[in-house]
Amino acid sequence: MFKRIDHIEIIPMNLEKNISFYTGILGFKIKLRQKVEVPPLEEIVYIELNGSVIELMKVKNPAHPPQNPWQAGLRMIALEVDDMEAAVKYLMSKGVEITWGPVTLGNSKRAEIKDPDGLSIELRQW
Numbered sequence: 779m780f781k782r783i784d785h786i787e788i789i790p791m792n793l794e795k796n797i798s799f800y801t802g803i804l805g806f807k808i809k810l811r812q813k814v815e816v817p818p819l820e821e822i823v824y825i826e827l828n829g830s831v832i833e834l835m836k837v838k839n840p841a842h843p844p845q846n847p848w849q850a851g852l853r854m855i856a857l858e859v860d861d862m863e864a865a866v867k868y869l870m871s872k873g874v875e876i877t878w879g880p881v882t883l884g885n886s887k888r889a890e891i892k893d894p895d896g897l898s899i900e901l902r903q904w
Contacts, residue, residue: 785824785831786855788897791843793821795894800825800832803872804857804899820879827857843895854890854898862887862903 790796800806806825807867813821821836832855847853859865862880866889870876879889887903 785833786852787833787835789835789837789840789894790806790891790893791840793823793834796834797823797825799894800834803869803874807833815850843897847898854900856900856902859901859903862889862901865889865903 797808800878804827806827809824809826809831811821811823818838819835820838823834823836825832825834866876866880867899869891870872874891877890877892880887880901882888885904889901891899891901
């Protein structure tokens with residue numbers, strides 16, 4: 779019946795800044811970008827990384843995201859990396875702060891970064 783997650787939606791404070799981060803730094807590609815007239819929604823941008831899709835939604839006057847990482851609701855997204863050390867080195871060279879880790883937990887290495895609006899992104903190497 780249910781097959782997979784089709785996409786995850788993110789409402790950024792600044793659409794262009796987030797597009798630049800996800801495409802320019804994390805390697806996502808723009809799959810579709812279109813203006814919409816469904817207030818408060820103004821524009822949608824689907825970005826894709828190896829079959830994983832995020833929908834960035836530009837809305838009029840978005841509310842600031844909560845600052846407590848342990849609240850109910852979406853906590854973070856996670857990206858699988860081939861080489862944690864190389865990923866961390868690359869991100870730091872792009873000015874992206876590593877906010878936690880890297881650490882080894884069980885049989886994986888993990889670290890965390892944040893997108894331009896503070897959404898946590900886990901990096902995970904199996």
